[in-house]
Amino acid sequence: MSAATIVNLPDQSTARIPKMNFLTKENGLLSWLLTGDHKRIATLYLISITFFFFIGGALAGLIRLELLTPQTSLMAADTYNKVFTMHGVIMVFFFLVPSVPATLGNFLMPMMIGAKDLALPKVNLLSWYPYIIAGFMAIYTMAAGGVDTGWTFTTPLSTHYLNTHVISTGLAIFVAGFSSIFTGLNFIVTIHKMRCPGMTWFRLPLFVWSNYAASILMVLGTPVLAITLVLVVLERTMHIGVFDPAFGGDPILFQHLFWFYSHPAVYIMILPGMGVISEVVSTFSRKRVFGYTAVAFSSVAIAVFGFFVWAHHMFIMGISNYAALIFSLLTMLVAVPSAIKIFNWTFTLYKGSITFETPMLYAFGFMGLFTIGGLTGVFLGTTGTDIHLTETYFIVAHFHFVMVGGMLMAFLSGIHFWWPKWTGRMYPEKISQLAAVVTFIGFNFTFFPQFILGMLGMPRRYAAYPPEFQALNVFSTAGATILGIGYLLPIIYLTWSLKYGAVAGNNAWQATGLEWQTQSPPLTENFAEIPIMDHEAYDYEWLEKMQEKEVASVG
Amino acid sequence: MSEQHEQQHHIVSPATYAMVFFSLLVGTALTVLASYFDLGEWHIAPGLTLFWNPVVALAIATTKMMLVVLFFMHVKYSPKLTKLTVASGLFMFLVLVGMTLADYFTRAWGRW
Amino acid sequence: MSDSTAIANGAPAEAQHEHPPYQRHHFASVEQQADTTNFAMWLFLLTEVMFFGGLFTAYLIMRNWYYQPFVDASHQLSIFWGTANTAVLIASSFTMAMAVWSAEVRRKGTLLLFLCLTLVFGFIFLGIKGIEWHEKWEKHHIPGEHYSVQSFVNPQSDPEVYKEYHDAPLPADAAQKTVEYFFLYFAMTGMHALHMVIGVGILIFMIFRARSGAYTTGHVTFVENFGLYWHFVDIIWIYLFALLYLISRH
Numbered sequence: 001m002s003a004a005t006i007v008n009l010p011d012q013s014t015a016r017i018p019k020m021n022f023l024t025k026e027n028g029l030l031s032w033l034l035t036g037d038h039k040r041i042a043t044l045y046l047i048s049i050t051f052f053f054f055i056g057g058a059l060a061g062l063i064r065l066e067l068l069t070p071q072t073s074l075m076a077a078d079t080y081n082k083v084f085t086m087h088g089v090i091m092v093f094f095f096l097v098p099s100v101p102a103t104l105g106n107f108l109m110p111m112m113i114g115a116k117d118l119a120l121p122k123v124n125l126l127s128w129y130p131y132i133i134a135g136f137m138a139i140y141t142m143a144a145g146g147v148d149t150g151w152t153f154t155t156p157l158s159t160h161y162l163n164t165h166v167i168s169t170g171l172a173i174f175v176a177g178f179s180s181i182f183t184g185l186n187f188i189v190t191i192h193k194m195r196c197p198g199m200t201w202f203r204l205p206l207f208v209w210s211n212y213a214a215s216i217l218m219v220l221g222t223p224v225l226a227i228t229l230v231l232v233v234l235e236r237t238m239h240i241g242v243f244d245p246a247f248g249g250d251p252i253l254f255q256h257l258f259w260f261y262s263h264p265a266v267y268i269m270i271l272p273g274m275g276v277i278s279e280v281v282s283t284f285s286r287k288r289v290f291g292y293t294a295v296a297f298s299s300v301a302i303a304v305f306g307f308f309v310w311a312h313h314m315f316i317m318g319i320s321n322y323a324a325l326i327f328s329l330l331t332m333l334v335a336v337p338s339a340i341k342i343f344n345w346t347f348t349l350y351k352g353s354i355t356f357e358t359p360m361l362y363a364f365g366f367m368g369l370f371t372i373g374g375l376t377g378v379f380l381g382t383t384g385t386d387i388h389l390t391e392t393y394f395i396v397a398h399f400h401f402v403m404v405g406g407m408l409m410a411f412l413s414g415i416h417f418w419w420p421k422w423t424g425r426m427y428p429e430k431i432s433q434l435a436a437v438v439t440f441i442g443f444n445f446t447f448f449p450q451f452i453l454g455m456l457g458m459p460r461r462y463a464a465y466p467p468e469f470q471a472l473n474v475f476s477t478a479g480a481t482i483l484g485i486g487y488l489l490p491i492i493y494l495t496w497s498l499k500y501g502a503v504a505g506n507n508a509w510q511a512t513g514l515e516w517q518t519q520s521p522p523l524t525e526n527f528a529e530i531p532i533m534d535h536e537a538y539d540y541e542w543l544e545k546m547q548e549k550e551v552a553s554v555g
Numbered sequence: 556m557s558e559q560h561e562q563q564h565h566i567v568s569p570a571t572y573a574m575v576f577f578s579l580l581v582g583t584a585l586t587v588l589a590s591y592f593d594l595g596e597w598h599i600a601p602g603l604t605l606f607w608n609p610v611v612a613l614a615i616a617t618t619k620m621m622l623v624v625l626f627f628m629h630v631k632y633s634p635k636l637t638k639l640t641v642a643s644g645l646f647m648f649l650v651l652v653g654m655t656l657a658d659y660f661t662r663a664w665g666r667w
Numbered sequence: 668m669s670d671s672t673a674i675a676n677g678a679p680a681e682a683q684h685e686h687p688p689y690q691r692h693h694f695a696s697v698e699q700q701a702d703t704t705n706f707a708m709w710l711f712l713l714t715e716v717m718f719f720g721g722l723f724t725a726y727l728i729m730r731n732w733y734y735q736p737f738v739d740a741s742h743q744l745s746i747f748w749g750t751a752n753t754a755v756l757i758a759s760s761f762t763m764a765m766a767v768w769s770a771e772v773r774r775k776g777t778l779l780l781f782l783c784l785t786l787v788f789g790f791i792f793l794g795i796k797g798i799e800w801h802e803k804w805e806k807h808h809i810p811g812e813h814y815s816v817q818s819f820v821n822p823q824s825d826p827e828v829y830k831e832y833h834d835a836p837l838p839a840d841a842a843q844k845t846v847e848y849f850f851l852y853f854a855m856t857g858m859h860a861l862h863m864v865i866g867v868g869i870l871i872f873m874i875f876r877a878r879s880g881a882y883t884t885g886h887v888t889f890v891e892n893f894g895l896y897w898h899f900v901d902i903i904w905i906y907l908f909a910l911l912y913l914i915s916r917h
Contacts, residue, residue, distance in 0.1 A: 116693040119703045185710045193703040223714045227721035240850040248844040256655045320662035566771045576761040590913035616909040627764040627898045644713040651720045
């Protein structure tokens with residue numbers, strides 16, 4: 001790695017964390033639990049989702065341990081079903097969906113648009129409590145015996161053939177949905193109505209555009225999941241017959257309604273991550289994002305088209321050939337905007353001054369791994385190949401590449417990138433770069449073999465498998481161990497940095513963006529005066545002029 | 556952002572509300588009446604028939620909805636953003652219903 | 668569910684600034700606050716549209732599959748009570764719109780009158796719903812253990828419906844499908860009634876606040892945004908009436 005770095009820290013002998021900031025403004029538990037400050041709420045979310053991430057990760061560890069051997073050696077098949085179900089439920093609904101929007105989005109978005117807070121601060125707080133309540137309900141479910149339907153709750157298995165805690169899990173996700181809806185609603189309103197003077201739509205950072213697009217998905221898609229879960233609960237409790245052929249119902253109806261949300265959900269999960277990558281790639285190439293308009297519009301295009309493709313999860317479930325044809329075609333279309341982004345990020349790098357700090361390492365990881373994951377999505381969107389690859393480990397690998405190799409890496413990239421702003425302290429660079437590399441290696445060892453396993457025919461959600469698949473499974477588990485270390489390291493050093501990290505100053509990365517013009521950590525009201533936006537996004541010339549005129553802050 | 560203050564300043568008159576109210580009641584009466592008659596069908600193609608009764612009922616319901624949205628909910632006098640929001644909501648609803656039905660209308664199995 | 672509007676209304680007084688006491692600190696002006704909360708309410712209504720959308724989808728599929736059972740089952744609903752309820756709800760929408768007007772022209776007495784009328788109409792609607800549901804209970808048309816297909820397999824056993832519609836008897840498996848109609852009937856009108864109950868609750872809160880003059884000082888956003896919610900509930904009913912009651916009465 002090059003020794004060049006763009007890190008610009010103040011003189012450590014005199015630098016101090018600003019005494020008055022959002023963390024020190026008020027003290028006491030209630031000042032946190034009843035706060036309206038978007039930054040405190042983001043902090044609450046960050047702690048919460050990290051907690052759930054490690055529960056989900058532990059469950060993943062159990063899965064990989066079980067799959068070391070072809071027989072069901074570690075746990076009964078039923079238990080294995082419960083483990084992977086809860087892994088999916090927790091990772092999707094309690095980690096990935098809120099990950100960037102509720103933490104980084106909540107924290108940064110008002111500052112990026114020059115506002116003092118989100119439009120509806122109480123609604124923001126009101127979005128955290130359903131998340132926590134839902135989380136407790138999910139933990140209760142696990143303690144009470146778990147649910148083994150798979151995170152997709154497919155009927156009629158979930159409604160008629162199982163005796164596990166489907167209802168409490170369904171209700172937990174229902175409640176968590178409100179968290180998502182309120183966050184998305186708040187973001188849309190804020191971006192439309194709270195931009196500072198001069199902040200036109202096309203001067204917004206691309207992070208804001210991505211969160212806007214994801215928020216549209218949250219607002220329009222999540223209610224359909226809500227009604228679907230209500231129907232499942234009603235079916236289980238009152239046997240209304242909506243998913244029961246004996247009464248004239250249709251199990252496929254559940255899948256239509258479920259995937260109507262759950263496909264846009266994957267875009268809810270990835271779009272904010274893509275926003276992070278735009279910011280990081282620009283900063284660490286010292287260049288404006290290539291094709292700003294294209295990237296902005298592609299975010300919205302992904303959101304819109306994302307609503308039209310859900311039945312590609314149902315190709316083998318019994319939908320008509322005509323429907324399969326239409327949805328397959330539309331799926332091909334939705335891949336285009338994502339590809340546009342990758343191209344634009346690549347062109348941003350071209351002739352840029354690239355440095356390899358940790359956020360950039362994660363961003364590189366994202367670009368490579370998301371591309372692989374996305375391309376394999378094309379194989380799955382083609383009905384002919386999907387018939388053979390669906391419900392195998394190919395699918396598992398595909399979504400882990402886009403979600404873990406993609407989204408989780410983007411999340412870590414963003415956390416490292418904005419850590420100096422959030423906490424006022426810099427994380428230790430060398431160990432974090434090591435963690436990024438370890439994560440990348442561990443990830444590839446874990447999930448690449450799963451593509452091969454899927455092609456060879458190993459089904460997903462099976463605790464036992466034919467012995468010829470063992471070698472690749474062992475390889476995958478070994479990779480998972482490395483991956484686990486890669487995820488543990490940030491927890492350790494980021495926590496360490498809270499006390500011992502270097503003081504970061506306002507703009508440790510010399511980045512553009514209004515959030516970097518404030519102190520670190522920011523004031524509760526973000527800006528003493530509402531700024532006026534008089535330059536384009538990613539305007540590095542403007543930044544240079546600012547730095548010439550600037551006096552180092554007195555801490 | 557400077558906003559149009561139409562909604563604040565344009566106060567819809569009670570007379571307008573009364574007219575809309577009356578129209579809604581008329582629409583209700585019409586739609587009940589229409590349900591008592593067999594309005595026939597249109598044979599578009601072999602196996603593809605459109606029955607007029609549900610079309611009429613939904614058309615009247617949609618007209619009533621538009622009256623409520625435009626006048627009672629002030630959308631006629633609202634900023635473009637509000638109109639866009641309403642339109643996008645309707646569009647998404649139609650996507651949900653329409654694309655799901657596209658599957659059901661093109662397969663014969665399932666009629667238990 | 669009008670939390671966003673609750674915020675706009677519940678602000679503490681800011682002594683040192685020259686803006687109205689109900690303006691929250693992060694807004695630059697009252698107009699911005701009103702615009703923002705209005706937009707937020709519309710977005711919330713969008714989520715409601717999608718929420719009901721799932722039920723409408725299920726309904727359209729089932730009706731298409733089981734047309735005759737749906738027709739026969741819909742004859743069990745009283746056109747009289749259904750039309751009456753529709754008129755009542757439309758009237759309540761009218762009075763709610765008038766209430767918003769009253770707040771805009773700052774007439775407290777009129778505002779209170781119209782809010783109370785809206786409340787009364789809301790209660791009447793729920794009362795009639797209760798009557799209808801009770802009738803379903805008595806006839807064993809509530810999906811579940813006690814569901815009975817007697818009225819459809821042998822229509823003459825139900826004289827008051829039979830003399831109006833003279834339905835032919837349905838074969839046993841088709842008659843069984845009427846349970847889908849009733850499940851949808853109860854799910855959709857039940858979800859609608861739940862939204863009405865929430866609306867009625869907020870209305871009661873608003874009447875008390877209106878009495879103390881909260882909405883007639885120029886700050887009408889709460890009433891306006893609640894009006895949007897109430898009209899939305901009315902619109903849902905307009906479609907439910909057309910789809911559930913008026914399938915075919917000929």
